[in-house]
Structures are given as C-alpha cells and as structure tokens.
Amino acid sequence: MSPIVGSPVPRIDGRAKVTGAATYAADAEVHGTLHGFLVMSTVASGRITGIDTRDAERSAGVIGVFTHRNMPRLARPEYISFLKGYIPLQNPDIHHSGQPVAYVVAETLEQAQHAATLVDVSYEARRPRSAVADAMDEAYVPPPGLSGPNEFTRGDVAAGLAQADVRIDVTYTTPMHHHNPIEPSTTTAEWDGAERVTVYESAQGGHATRICVSQALGVPLGNVRVLSPFLGGGFGAKGPVWPHTLLTAAVARELRRPVKLVLSRAHTFTSNGHRGEAHQRLRIGAGRDGTLTAIDHVSTHQVTRTEQVVFSGSHSTRMLYACPNVHVAQRAVRLDLPSPSFMRPPESVGSFGLESALDELSYALDIDPVELRLRNHTAVNPEPTGAPFGSKHLIECYRRGAAKFRWSERDPRPRSMRDGDTLIGWGMATAAHTAGGRPGAGARVVISTEGRAVVQVGTHDIGTGTYTVMSQIAAQTLGLDLADVDFQLGDTDYPFAFMSVASATVPGVGAAVNRACTAARRAVVDIAVADPRSPLHGVPAERITVEDGILYETGRPRRREDIRTVLTRHAEPVEATTDPVPIPHGYSVGAEFAEVRVDPRVGRVRVTRMLGAYDAGRVLNRRTIRSQAIGGVVCAVGFALTEHTLVDPHQARIVNPNLSGYLLPVNADIPHVQTIFIDEPDPTSEALNARGFGETPGTGMTAAIGNAIYHATGRRIRDLPITPDKLI
Structure with missing residues (x-):
C-alpha cells in the first residue's frame, strides 16, 4: 500500500469549488x-x-x-x-x-x-486620536492576552548590551492592514x-x-x-x-x-478587525564573532478605548535564537479606531522587526546574514525550561535553502549587483511561528457495515485543504482507501473544535481524527479476532495490520479478511468518539530568501525570486502545504510593498475601504515560488507527527524582501510599505 499521508492528493473539495457546487x-x-x-x-x-x-x-x-x-x-x-x-x-x-x-x-x-x-x-x-505616534507618551503594557504576558525578561539586558562589541539601535514602523478575503x-x-x-x-x-x-x-x-x-x-x-x-x-x-x-467591502474594514499599526524599537548587542549578547525589543501597538488586547506575538525574539539576555515588551496606546485583531500571521510584525535588525547587525559585523543566524542557532527552547524542541531542523533549512538559492554567489556589498541599469538585491530571513497552545478538538468516526467511514469534526476549511488532509489522516489511520472516507466539517452538531486560527487545525483536529480513527480501527480488529467465524479469530490484536480495507496477520498476509465482511457479519456499524484535548505548543521554522530588482530612476521594486525551506514536521500533503507556503509569501509581498490602510488623521476615518485603494499584490507581482520541505516527523505531535504550519511562511519573507531592497540600493527603509517615493 502506498502511503496516503505525504502524497500530493488533489483537493477533495476542488471540483465543488470550481464548478460552483460549493455552497458558501x-x-x-x-x-x-x-x-x-x-x-x-x-x-x-x-x-x-x-x-x-x-x-x-x-x-x-x-x-x-x-x-x-x-x-x-x-x-x-x-x-x-x-x-x-x-x-x-x-x-x-x-x-x-x-x-x-x-x-x-x-x-x-x-x-x-x-x-x-x-x-x-x-x-x-x-476630537478623535488615530495615530500611534500621537500617543506614545501614554503607552502601557496591557494585561496578559491569548498569547500570554506582554512583557518578558530573561537575564540582564543592560549588562548584555554593555558587554557587546557592536550594538545597533533601530526603529521600524508598520501600518494598519486589513484581511480582505474574497468572501465578505x-x-x-x-x-x-x-x-x-x-x-x-x-x-x-x-x-x-x-x-x-x-x-x-x-x-x-x-x-x-x-x-x-x-x-x-x-x-x-x-x-x-x-x-x-x-x-x-x-x-x-x-x-x-x-x-x-x-457586509459590503467597506463595512468589512470596520466590522472585522484588522492588523493594528505598530512601532518597534530594537536594541541588539553582539560580540565581534556575531554571538548575540542582548536583545531589547519594545513594540507599541494600536488598541481601542474599549479593548486592550495586542495581537502581534514576539515569540521569535523570545524563542528563536540563543541569546542569554532578552527583554520583550508589547505596549499599547488607546486610539479612536475599530478593534484590531489577529491577522495572518500575527507574528509577522515582530518577526519583521527582529529579522530586519539582524540584517542590519550582519552588515555592522561584516558577517554573512545566514552565517550570523547559524552562529546563534539554538536546539533548545530558551523558555521556559531550556528543554529541547520536539524537533527543529532549522540548520538544514538554512543550508538547503541557501544552496538552492545560490546564496554563495551573492556579492555582499550594497548596490554591487546589477543588470544594466537595474539594481539587484538578495535578502534572507528566518521564518518561525508557534502552533498550538489552544483548545483542541473532538472527533466522531462511524464505519458502516459497507466498510465506509464517515468522520465528523466541527472545524472549518478556510482554503487550507482541511477536507483533504483530514481525509488522508483518517484513511491512513483506519487502513481504508481514501475514496472510502467521507470527512465532514462546518457544522456545530459535530464534535467541538476550536477556531481555525493560529496554525492550530492540523495539530488539533489532526490529532483528534487520529485518536478517533485509531479507536475505531482497534474496535474493528477486536471484533474480527473475537469472532470464531473470522480467519483472524484468536490472533492477538497487536499482530493485526490494516491496509487497503483489509485486515491481515502481520507476517502472514494470506490470513486475512476485509473490513466490510467483518462488519457485515457483525451486523452493525462501529463508532468511536473522542473529546477535545488541549494542543501542545509546536514551533515550525524555515529560511526564506528573496531577490528583488529595483529601477533606481523611479523607485519601482519587482520581486523576481522567492524561495522557502521549511521544517513543519511530517508533511501530510505536498500539494496543499506548498499552497500554504505560496499564500504566506504572497501576503509578505503585500506587507512589504503595497498594503496600507489609510486613516484620515483628523476624523479617524478609513479613507481606502475598497480594493481599488487598498493595494493587494496580484498574479503579475508574484514570481514562481520555490519550496523545500525537510519532512522530518515531530515525535511530539499526535497529528501523525505533523505540526501546524500555515502561518509560518508569512513571518520571514517581509523582512527578506526589505533586506534584499537594502542590498540592492543601500537604502534601509524602516517604514512599511516600501513604496517608490521612499526609495527615490
């Protein structure tokens, strides 16, 4: 039996979507x-x-x-x-x-x-107030939110900065963004x-x-x-x-x-949340050899006068590198604007600041940006206990990504690479995103006397391929053909599932489907080995293998019986239900590389190459995971170059609540995206060793593009988006 999990199975819901049969x-x-x-x-x-x-x-x-x-x-x-x-x-x-x-x-x-x-x-x-800069003197650290405390300290940052041979002190600003899905x-x-x-x-x-x-x-x-x-x-x-x-x-x-x-398109701009405006200051110290001695990362975000939750994680600063002295503070200022919320991926704001600052540090130290990150790699999670990660293959991501991108051919000097009058720049950054740490999901499985399975979870497919991937997990775990599994979602009559957010669907729903299907398969095996009419009667249950809808004794494949026969004789279906289990924290990582071409006369930037090398644990479906990587880096192109919700400073009113004034990247803006997946199982994941991944690619590419623009032009633009007027 060829493995179902890991194969590039086409989307099960694809035909319904392209023919109009899907009902939204x-x-x-x-x-x-x-x-x-x-x-x-x-x-x-x-x-x-x-x-x-x-x-x-x-x-x-x-x-x-x-x-x-x-x-x-x-x-x-x-x-x-x-x-x-x-x-x-x-x-x-x-x-x-x-x-x-x-x-x-x-x-x-x-x-x-x-x-x-x-x-x-x-x-x-x-009179309203609408800009973070107007209220910086009123910034405060809000109470803990969904992602935990908004201030974190490890070691002694002041001492770490004092002992550094090289220090940088930089500020980055990012604007308000809106989600703008096709369906309002x-x-x-x-x-x-x-x-x-x-x-x-x-x-x-x-x-x-x-x-x-x-x-x-x-x-x-x-x-x-x-x-x-x-x-x-x-x-x-x-x-x-x-x-x-x-x-x-x-x-x-x-x-x-x-x-x-x-909701009309304009109504979605004030009714559905948004990514809030942010101001980040980073102070980083390092020894001459590139070893980090301290990171001080203070970000200030827009909240409202009625809520005070910050939706922009700084987990990368806390977890990604081996730095003994770290201080992270996420502050808030109250403005008269609609409520901010999480926007895919929430960690992209903090990651942009950190990865841009590390690029600036690499130039100050005259150390290659990839090498700087390799020198500060950590195999253990610095918080809270310093225990090893379940699995982390970031070093391989750096090395394989750099080799595929031909990073060694890069001339490190800014403005040194050209094609005629066009300036060429190469940049890179680390991608990293937490997954899990949320309530999990339950699942219900019913195997009929016909040998077909219905699997139900009250989750959602937000375009990520949940229908397909969960069907693969169920089929592989049950030992059935994919065609014999019907995965159903989107109904609260089905077992509970937490929101499809925070890259938590695969680790949460996938684990629930695996648990329920394992229980159902075990029940079928128990029925067979307990039935005197079955060829498998008396065989220890642990010696039974189930593949392609067939039960057989391991090592003696001729001693077999199909599931349909077992359950037809049993005369009733088999059902298994599992309750939600909280999702443990996971951490998916990667190395992302970008090439830009800049016309210095008009400041036009074109992204001409993008590559990501990722460690997401076991790959469940190569087609859908690559689609997630493409989606993430497209979001990053918008973040870096075009997207900006404009607010009238006098009336605190959004002035571009439409797709003609809010500029999203289109197909012509996106080159072919190369992807590499390490595909090493994470033994801590119940979702067949896969981790949540969907939001990871969007965390590093924004900085990679900004770093590439600096390499091309020698201009460091710290205020996003990087538009032609800022370059010329």
Missing part, C-alpha cells in the same frame, strides 16, 4: 429570507444626539429599522472569541467611525441599501420559534459563534446550530465573533423571519 454562507437558501444592511457612524468619537428613521421606514419593502432605541437588548458574550468590549446598537455611544448605528431590514437587498441612505443621524462629536462576512439567521436558531455563517469558528450567540441572546447552547461548510478565505477576519452576527440573530428573532446580512 450567503448561498444558503432559506424560505422567506429578509435582507439586512447596516448604517455606519460618520464620526469616530462621541454620542448620537438624534436619529430619524421615518423616511427609511416608509421606503418600499422596508420591514424594520433598528437603532439603539429599539434593538433587542443583548448580553456581551464572555467567551474568548468575542473580542469587542461592547455590542453596538445598545446605547448612543460612538467608539469609532464605521460603527453600526442602524440596522435596516427589507424584502430585498437593494431596498435595504436604499433605505439605509435615508436614515438621518446627528452626533455630538469629540455574512450571516443568515433562521429561528424555529423563539428558542432555536440556525445560523449560516462565514466563520473560522462555528463552535465559538454558537457559544457567543447562546450567551448574547440567552438561549440554551443546544438550541443554537451554526453551519459553515465552505469559506471564501478568512486570514483571521472570521475567527473572532463580531457584533453583526449577534445583531442579525437578534433582528431575525424580533421579526420572526430569517434575515441575511452580507
């Missing part, structure tokens, strides 16, 4: 559905002093207009997936521009959109009476949505069902539970008819 949340056909549309605040701070809905209510097709005066009262959910400190439309207070101030419901979407323009709102506005967030809520609701949701966390709807509307958890079988991208935007979902469920219950809300 907004495709749900619910009889009698009304359409909702939001009216957003035009001020960033203040109170509503008057709101006139009479013209909107008289408009054709309008069923209702809800404001803070008549919206049903909702309780703020206490579950960790609800990030906001308040629910809109509960009082007249305004916390940011683009906050919902009215919810219009009509028979058609067009009628709701038109009526929304007829709602007249007056405000008592206060959407909710359809359908009530059965006043106590049971089905929510069709574009969610990265259906069970999280279920919990928050239950808490907000005061209905039993078992009376809430959330369906989300397909997702048109998320990047973290659909991981938290946002107020528009709760408002839609409340309005549908009030009107006693199903209501559908699809």
Whole structure:
C-alpha cells in the first residue's frame, strides 16, 4: 500500500469549488429570507444626539429599522472569541467611525441599501486620536492576552548590551492592514420559534459563534446550530465573533423571519478587525564573532478605548535564537479606531522587526546574514525550561535553502549587483511561528457495515485543504482507501473544535481524527479476532495490520479478511468518539530568501525570486502545504510593498475601504515560488507527527524582501510599505 499521508492528493473539495457546487454562507437558501444592511457612524468619537428613521421606514419593502432605541437588548458574550468590549446598537455611544448605528431590514437587498441612505443621524462629536505616534507618551503594557504576558525578561539586558562589541539601535514602523478575503462576512439567521436558531455563517469558528450567540441572546447552547461548510478565505477576519452576527440573530428573532446580512467591502474594514499599526524599537548587542549578547525589543501597538488586547506575538525574539539576555515588551496606546485583531500571521510584525535588525547587525559585523543566524542557532527552547524542541531542523533549512538559492554567489556589498541599469538585491530571513497552545478538538468516526467511514469534526476549511488532509489522516489511520472516507466539517452538531486560527487545525483536529480513527480501527480488529467465524479469530490484536480495507496477520498476509465482511457479519456499524484535548505548543521554522530588482530612476521594486525551506514536521500533503507556503509569501509581498490602510488623521476615518485603494499584490507581482520541505516527523505531535504550519511562511519573507531592497540600493527603509517615493 502506498502511503496516503505525504502524497500530493488533489483537493477533495476542488471540483465543488470550481464548478460552483460549493455552497458558501450567503448561498444558503432559506424560505422567506429578509435582507439586512447596516448604517455606519460618520464620526469616530462621541454620542448620537438624534436619529430619524421615518423616511427609511416608509421606503418600499422596508420591514424594520433598528437603532439603539429599539434593538433587542443583548448580553456581551464572555467567551474568548468575542473580542469587542461592547455590542453596538445598545446605547448612543460612538467608539469609532464605521460603527453600526442602524440596522435596516427589507424584502430585498437593494431596498435595504436604499433605505439605509435615508436614515438621518446627528452626533455630538469629540476630537478623535488615530495615530500611534500621537500617543506614545501614554503607552502601557496591557494585561496578559491569548498569547500570554506582554512583557518578558530573561537575564540582564543592560549588562548584555554593555558587554557587546557592536550594538545597533533601530526603529521600524508598520501600518494598519486589513484581511480582505474574497468572501465578505455574512450571516443568515433562521429561528424555529423563539428558542432555536440556525445560523449560516462565514466563520473560522462555528463552535465559538454558537457559544457567543447562546450567551448574547440567552438561549440554551443546544438550541443554537451554526453551519459553515465552505469559506471564501478568512486570514483571521472570521475567527473572532463580531457584533453583526449577534445583531442579525437578534433582528431575525424580533421579526420572526430569517434575515441575511452580507457586509459590503467597506463595512468589512470596520466590522472585522484588522492588523493594528505598530512601532518597534530594537536594541541588539553582539560580540565581534556575531554571538548575540542582548536583545531589547519594545513594540507599541494600536488598541481601542474599549479593548486592550495586542495581537502581534514576539515569540521569535523570545524563542528563536540563543541569546542569554532578552527583554520583550508589547505596549499599547488607546486610539479612536475599530478593534484590531489577529491577522495572518500575527507574528509577522515582530518577526519583521527582529529579522530586519539582524540584517542590519550582519552588515555592522561584516558577517554573512545566514552565517550570523547559524552562529546563534539554538536546539533548545530558551523558555521556559531550556528543554529541547520536539524537533527543529532549522540548520538544514538554512543550508538547503541557501544552496538552492545560490546564496554563495551573492556579492555582499550594497548596490554591487546589477543588470544594466537595474539594481539587484538578495535578502534572507528566518521564518518561525508557534502552533498550538489552544483548545483542541473532538472527533466522531462511524464505519458502516459497507466498510465506509464517515468522520465528523466541527472545524472549518478556510482554503487550507482541511477536507483533504483530514481525509488522508483518517484513511491512513483506519487502513481504508481514501475514496472510502467521507470527512465532514462546518457544522456545530459535530464534535467541538476550536477556531481555525493560529496554525492550530492540523495539530488539533489532526490529532483528534487520529485518536478517533485509531479507536475505531482497534474496535474493528477486536471484533474480527473475537469472532470464531473470522480467519483472524484468536490472533492477538497487536499482530493485526490494516491496509487497503483489509485486515491481515502481520507476517502472514494470506490470513486475512476485509473490513466490510467483518462488519457485515457483525451486523452493525462501529463508532468511536473522542473529546477535545488541549494542543501542545509546536514551533515550525524555515529560511526564506528573496531577490528583488529595483529601477533606481523611479523607485519601482519587482520581486523576481522567492524561495522557502521549511521544517513543519511530517508533511501530510505536498500539494496543499506548498499552497500554504505560496499564500504566506504572497501576503509578505503585500506587507512589504503595497498594503496600507489609510486613516484620515483628523476624523479617524478609513479613507481606502475598497480594493481599488487598498493595494493587494496580484498574479503579475508574484514570481514562481520555490519550496523545500525537510519532512522530518515531530515525535511530539499526535497529528501523525505533523505540526501546524500555515502561518509560518508569512513571518520571514517581509523582512527578506526589505533586506534584499537594502542590498540592492543601500537604502534601509524602516517604514512599511516600501513604496517608490521612499526609495527615490
């Protein structure tokens, strides 16, 4: 039997997606559905002093207009997936521009959109503050968040800097970014009476949505069902539970008819979170031989006046290199802007700062950037106990990546490599991302008397290949053909799974599927060896191998029986269910290399080569994991060169809430991406020795591109994005 796991199996859901058979949340056909549309605040701070809905209510097709005066009262959910400190439309207070101030419901979407323009709102506005630089003197270290404490110290940083032969002190700034998945967030809520609701949701966390709807509307958890079988991208935007979902469920219950809300593109810019603006200062000391003596990494991030959670990990600074003296602080400043949240990958901000600073250090020391990182490699996790990593093959990533990229041919002098008038630069950086440390998942497996398996988990496929990879894990573990496994997800009637975030799906859901399928396979084996009618009767269970749907005695393959025969004789299916188990921390790493070509006359940058060499534990599917690497480095190109959410400094209003003004990289901006995978199993992973990986490639390439631009031009741009005006 050729191994199913590790093979480049095509996406199981691919045909449904390209033929239009896949049903996304907004495709749900619910009889009698009304359409909702939001009216957003035009001020960033203040109170509503008057709101006139009479013209909107008289408009054709309008069923209702809800404001803070008549919206049903909702309780703020206490579950960790609800990030906001308040629910809109509960009082007249305004916390940011683009906050919902009215919810219009009509028979058609067009009628709701038109009526929304007829709602007249007056405000008592206060002057807002919208930039981190304007509030640096008020920065503070917020309480611990989802990723633990926001300040960490190891050793004595002051002493480490004092003993250094070379020191650098640099500052980097990164702007606000937005997720912009193809599919905007959407909710359809359908009530059965006043106590049971089905929510069709574009969610990265259906069970999280279920919990928050239950808490907000005061209905039993078992009376809430959330369906989300397909997702048109998320990047973290659909991981938290946002107020528009709760408002839609409340309005549908009030009107006693199903209501559908699809956020406009502009609405997603203020309703779905974003990557907050950040300011980073790094002080690094090293000996003449490149050995790090100290790292002081202080970052300051935008939060709001109603929440204070920072979503930008600095784990790389704490864990990646062998440095005895480290201080990391993640500070916050309160601004009058929408709520920030995690955006794929959250660690990219801190990683950009660290990996850019190390490149600057390499030039100060006159040590090759790859060599500098090799000299400071650590095989043990510096926190908390200094124990070895489960597996870490970063040195091999550096060496194989550098060889494939032909790094040794690089002239280290800035502006030394040219093609005619075009400047050529090569840069590199380390990619690293934690995975796990989150609640896990349960799984249910039923093997029918026909020898076919149905595997169910209430998780999601956000475009990463979950349908496919989990089917592979199930088939391999059960000993069935892939065609005999039906993996089902996107339904909260299935066992609990945490949100599909933080690269936690493979280690969490994969481990659950492995546990449940192992239990189901063991049950089938026990049935066979206990049945006097089976050729395997009396064989010790541990001597039974299961492959291709066949059970046989190890070493005596002619003594065999197929699963279908065993269960047909047994006359009933076999079922196994496992409960969630917390996911242990994992750490996927890599080395990323970039080549840029710069036209010095106009400052135009083209990324012409990208390569990543990665250690993600065991590779489950070479096709889908390569797709994840490509997606990650595409995000990095946008981060480095084009993406920037612009905010009016006077009104704290987003001025480019669209895909014409928010510049994402397109196909023409991306060269062929080369990938290398070490493919060494991680013995600490229950997910068949694979680690979470999806967000890892996005952590290093941003710095690699910036470092390549410095190598090409001799200009160090520390304020992203690196646009032509900054280069010329």
